[in-house]
Amino acid sequence: MITKQFHHILGLWEEAKVKASNINQPVLISYTEKVDQLDPLKYFKASARHFPGQRFYWSNPTKSHVMVGAGVAKEFTANGTQERFHGIEKEWKRFSGQSLKNQDNQKIGPVIYGGFSFDPKKEKTKLWDNFADALFVLPTIMFTSIDNENYMTINYWSDSEESHLQELMRIKEELGKGSSISHAFAPEIVKCLEMDPNDWKESIQTVTNRISDGVMDKVVLARELRVLFNDEINVDHVLENLLEEQSNSYLFTVERGSDCFIGATPEQLVKKDSNHVHSMCLAGSIGRGATLQEDEKLGKNLLTDNKNIHEHELVVQMIKSALQEVCHDVTTPTEPNLYKMKHIQHLHTPVTANTGKEVTLADLVNLLHPTPALGGYPREISMETIREVEKLDRGWYAGPLGWMDEQNDGEFIVAIRSGLLQGKEASLFAGCGIVGDSDPESEYRETQMKFRPMLSALGGIKES
Numbered sequence: 001m002i003t004k005q006f007h008h009i010l011g012l013w014e015e016a017k018v019k020a021s022n023i024n025q026p027v028l029i030s031y032t033e034k035v036d037q038l039d040p041l042k043y044f045k046a047s048a049r050h051f052p053g054q055r056f057y058w059s060n061p062t063k064s065h066v067m068v069g070a071g072v073a074k075e076f077t078a079n080g081t082q083e084r085f086h087g088i089e090k091e092w093k094r095f096s097g098q099s100l101k102n103q104d105n106q107k108i109g110p111v112i113y114g115g116f117s118f119d120p121k122k123e124k125t126k127l128w129d130n131f132a133d134a135l136f137v138l139p140t141i142m143f144t145s146i147d148n149e150n151y152m153t154i155n156y157w158s159d160s161e162e163s164h165l166q167e168l169m170r171i172k173e174e175l176g177k178g179s180s181i182s183h184a185f186a187p188e189i190v191k192c193l194e195m196d197p198n199d200w201k202e203s204i205q206t207v208t209n210r211i212s213d214g215v216m217d218k219v220v221l222a223r224e225l226r227v228l229f230n231d232e233i234n235v236d237h238v239l240e241n242l243l244e245e246q247s248n249s250y251l252f253t254v255e256r257g258s259d260c261f262i263g264a265t266p267e268q269l270v271k272k273d274s275n276h277v278h279s280m281c282l283a284g285s286i287g288r289g290a291t292l293q294e295d296e297k298l299g300k301n302l303l304t305d306n307k308n309i310h311e312h313e314l315v316v317q318m319i320k321s322a323l324q325e326v327c328h329d330v331t332t333p334t335e336p337n338l339y340k341m342k343h344i345q346h347l348h349t350p351v352t353a354n355t356g357k358e359v360t361l362a363d364l365v366n367l368l369h370p371t372p373a374l375g376g377y378p379r380e381i382s383m384e385t386i387r388e389v390e391k392l393d394r395g396w397y398a399g400p401l402g403w404m405d406e407q408n409d410g411e412f413i414v415a416i417r418s419g420l421l422q423g424k425e426a427s428l429f430a431g432c433g434i435v436g437d438s439d440p441e442s443e444y445r446e447t448q449m450k451f452r453p454m455l456s457a458l459g460g461i462k463e464s
């Protein structure tokens, strides 16, 4: 039976074929319909059947924007340093600029999502083989929830087969029902491996010495915790736990075959919504108190601690001056406030700005990444120091991860509080901002605290 909807899908396909032969490149068709209330997690779970290893999840802290993508209608990649941000943007524009849509809702249309490695110049290991320096996906099917309105989008091409379109319709209907399979048995942690804590603390000392010598002001050093389980880690289950425990963070999941990069980060890198730009300075950390009084006391200590204020201020200055290059009305409050999550609290300064039509999202990411919250200050020398001193492959940890739409709007977060899941193993990453008066011991404890969101979501806090 040909439904009215399918008729519409075929109509756009015929139109696209004509356009494709005129412009001599395949034309993308993006078909969106409004749907009833649907739990994004159930949708995410349901899509595993048809698109195993090809799922994406994104939600902002207020859940006013949730996206679940599945399948690959097109992949956009780049490796190495050359213009990777602009390279992806340009290639995406080439296709999205010619796309056909069934509706004029500017908010909902084709979107690509993905991420960038932290530092393409760092020597690579095999760990991140499945995650290129720049990798974005246009999904086959996407669920979007914006301000509690829900949509489903399917993306197909002028050179698709009709049978493929039929199959897409069928899968879309099936996914719309969701899946509520729950996984009662999470695998258990059998071992946590980390590099010798003394070696790590020594590297902190090396860096504080250089800072005291005036070589630079701040460097962020990270460490890796390799966690081994007695069975395969279940991505759905980890995401479910993160949703429950890290409600004040951005949640993200990027599946690449049997690998999955997942996390719950509080840190926004940049959001562009037409000419409005938002960013965030997040640096300076302390734990949460067991009681309200204790928690408030810790917060107050953080707000008045000179070391943390300095660590934070370097980020504020850099982000402000980077944005001032291409924006006007760059505005921040004069004092940081506190950003609290389940296991940790941070100094936080929100930034807003306005920009002109000629400035693109890639321009903004390129200017901002890496901020001194994850790299250091000044940028070049701190990045060289990380390359030299840090004994790990950050891969996508601390890199920009996010999405862009046809209007060149989008949002990128900083992919921290995250881990790479590979079968029975998880590689977790955590770092901290080293300044002149950093104490190696307390920086080590700070990284322990930053591992906790992922460790807890993985099913238990067992720190070796």
Ligand SMILES: C=C(O[C@@H]1C=C(C(=O)O)C=C[C@H]1O)C(=O)O
Binding pocket: 220, 222, 267, 282, 283, 284, 285, 311, 346, 373, 374, 416, 417, 429, 430, 431, 432, 433, 434, 450
């Ligand atoms: C580097 C991380 O976090 C960053 C470092 C912070 C700090 O040193 O105080 C705080 C927030 C983040 O910008 C991490 O979580 O791995």
Ligand SMILES: [Mg+2]
Binding pocket: 283, 284, 285, 311, 432, 433, 446
């Ligand atoms: Mg710190």
